[in-house]
Amino acid sequence: MEPAAVxxxxxxxxxxxxxxxxxxxxxxxxxxxxxxxFLRWHGADREHIDVPEAWLTKVVTNLAFDRLRSAxxxxxxxxxxxxxxxxxxGDPMLGPADAAEQxxxxxxxxxxxxxxxxxxxxxxxxxxxxxxxxxxxxxxxLDITESASQQHAHxxxxxxxxxxxxxxxxxxxxxxxxxxxxxxxxxxxTERLVALLTDDATGVSDGAGQADGKLLRxxxxxxxxxxxxAGLRPTPAKRxxxxxxxxxxxxxxxxxxxxxxxxHDRVVGVVVLDVRENRVAVVRGIxxxxxxxxxxxxxxxxxxxxxxxxxx
Numbered sequence: 001m002e003p004a005a006v007x008x009x010x011x012x013x014x015x016x017x018x019x020x021x022x023x024x025x026x027x028x029x030x031x032x033x034x035x036x037x038f039l040r041w042h043g044a045d046r047e048h049i050d051v052p053e054a055w056l057t058k059v060v061t062n063l064a065f066d067r068l069r070s071a072x073x074x075x076x077x078x079x080x081x082x083x084x085x086x087x088x089x090g091d092p093m094l095g096p097a098d099a100a101e102q103x104x105x106x107x108x109x110x111x112x113x114x115x116x117x118x119x120x121x122x123x124x125x126x127x128x129x130x131x132x133x134x135x136x137x138x139x140x141x142l143d144i145t146e147s148a149s150q151q152h153a154h155x156x157x158x159x160x161x162x163x164x165x166x167x168x169x170x171x172x173x174x175x176x177x178x179x180x181x182x183x184x185x186x187x188x189x190t191e192r193l194v195a196l197l198t199d200d201a202t203g204v205s206d207g208a209g210q211a212d213g214k215l216l217r218x219x220x221x222x223x224x225x226x227x228x229x230a231g232l233r234p235t236p237a238k239r240x241x242x243x244x245x246x247x248x249x250x251x252x253x254x255x256x257x258x259x260x261x262x263x264h265d266r267v268v269g270v271v272v273l274d275v276r277e278n279r280v281a282v283v284r285g286i287x288x289x290x291x292x293x294x295x296x297x298x299x300x301x302x303x304x305x306x307x308x309x310x311x312x
Contacts, residue, residue, distance in 0.1 A: 005041070005046060008052055009038055009041050009056070013034060014092040014093070014095070015095065015131075016034050016037060016056060016057070016060045017030050017031065017034050017092070017093045018030075018092070018093055018094065018095025018096070018130075019057065019060055019061070019064075019095070019126065019127075019130075019131065020033040020034055020064050021085075021087075021093050021094075021106075022095070022105055022106060022114075022130055023061070023064040023065075023068070023114075023119075023122060023123060023126055024064055024067060024068065025082075025084040025085065025111045025112075025115065026085045027093055027293075027294040028293065028294070029064075029067055031294075033060055033063045033064055033067065034060065036063050037056060037059045037063060040059050041056065054140075054141065057127075057141055058141045061123050061127075061141060061142065064119075064123075065119045065120075065123070068119045068122075069119065081215055082115065082215075083108075083112070083206055083284065083286060083291065084108050084111035084254075085295075086108065086253045086254055086258075086284075086291065086292070086295055087106075087254055087294065087295060087298070088251065088252075088253060088295050088299060088302075089171070089251065089253065089255070090298070090302075091294070091295075091298050094106050094254070095130060096130060096131065096132075100168075101129040101130070102129070102130050103168045103255050104129075104160075104168070104255075105125070105126060105129050105130040106130070106254055106255065107168065107254050107255050107256060107274070108253075108254045108256065108274070108282075108284055109274050109282065110160055111254070113160060113162065114160075116159070117156055117159060120144065120152060121152045121155060121156045123138075123142060124138055124149050124153050125152070125153060125157070125160065127142075128149075128153050129153075129157075135149040168255035168256070169252060169256065169257050169275065170252070171250075171251075171252055173257065174250050174251060174256075174257035175250040175257075175305070177250075177257040177273060177275065177280075178250035178257050178259050178273070178308065179250065179308055181196060181228075181273065181280070182232070182248060182259065182309065185228055185229055185232040186232075190222070190225045190226060190229060191225075193224075193225035193228055193229065194221045196279060196280055197221035197225065197279060197280050197281075197283075198221070198277075198279045198280065198281045199221065200281070201219075201220065201221045201224050201279075201281055201282065201283070202217070202218065202219050202224070202281070202282055202283075203219075203223075203224040203228075203282070203283040203285070204216065204217050204218070204282075204283075204284050204285070205218075205227075205231070205284070205285035205286075206285065206286055206288045206291065208241070208269070208287035218283075224283055228271075231285060232259075234312050242263055242268040242269075243263060243268075244263050244264075245263075245311045245312055246261040246262055246263040246268050246269075246311075246312050247261070247262055247263075247307035247310055247311065247312065248260070248261055248308050248309035248312050249261075249262060249304055249305065249307050249308065250305070250308055253272050254272065256272050256274055256275065257273045258270050258273065259273075260299070261312065262299065265299070266296060266300075267292050267296040267299050268287065268292075269285070269286070269292075270285075270286045270295065271283060271285050271286075272284040272286070
């Protein structure tokens with residue numbers, strides 16, 4: 001392939017990866033989808049492609065649809081073991097973040113809800129809200145009518161509104177929230193953690209991949225507080241599992257405050273906190289190595305603030 005064609009594709013790579021990530025909720029699948037799109041670009045008759053950016057958007061969207069409809073993906077996501085793959089703040093795969101709708105579209109709350117949307121409805125929402133495509137453009141990309149695009153967008157917005165529990169935060173706010181959580185957990189008093197949770201709080205954990213792949217779910221502030229205290233309490237067995245005593249940092253993951261446990265330069269666990277009206281509404285614990293691969297890669301490339309806990 002001529003260098004100009006490669007350069008044209010690379011100029012679009014981050015945008016395409018961000019689109020695929022929003023559609024699939026998986027950084028690994030998004031990377032594979034973009035690579036498949038590169039192969040399509042390599043084999044295409046590019047002289048007859050009038051607008052390469054639109055052509056690539058359509059290819060990535062359709063490749064993402066193929067993945068969503070595949071038997072493997074349906075099987076993996078049907079057994080109750082699927083969580084969105086978390087991304088560290090600043091990861092280019094998070095994509096555009098100028099508007100509130102763009103930031104919201106990549107929160108774990110919205111990515112989780114998107115699992116319940118039909119693929120076309122999901123694509124219309126992402127293209128419209130995150131990438132600011134007009135309905136006429138979306139109709140051409142998805143081979144639907146403009147009125148159908150508008151209807152899909154209306155339904156998707158109505159559904160996504162139910163997931164608007166998360167307030168997107170900056171690093172300073174995340175550190176305050178995480179520090180309060182760590183202090184409450186370390187106090188030994190469950191009621192201090194309960195006070196930080198909403199009355200309808202829920203929690204989910206992948207059990208570090210140890211629970212036969214099934215997610216562990218909790219409801220109610222008392223149960224979640226008890227689970228958090230148990231999960232955040234250091235023990236010799238936990239230290240053996242991760243290979244030592246990690247440091248505990250505050251960070252921002254998918255726009256939400258997060259507790260990040262890192263051993264040297266290796267992230268061994270993340271707890272993401274969805275905040276609603278200054279209290280935590282959803283707690284997501286993620287420690288399975290496969291879900292932390294890209295986040296860990298991004299972590300190793302960056303400087304970090306001082307840890308909240310030097311040695312856990």
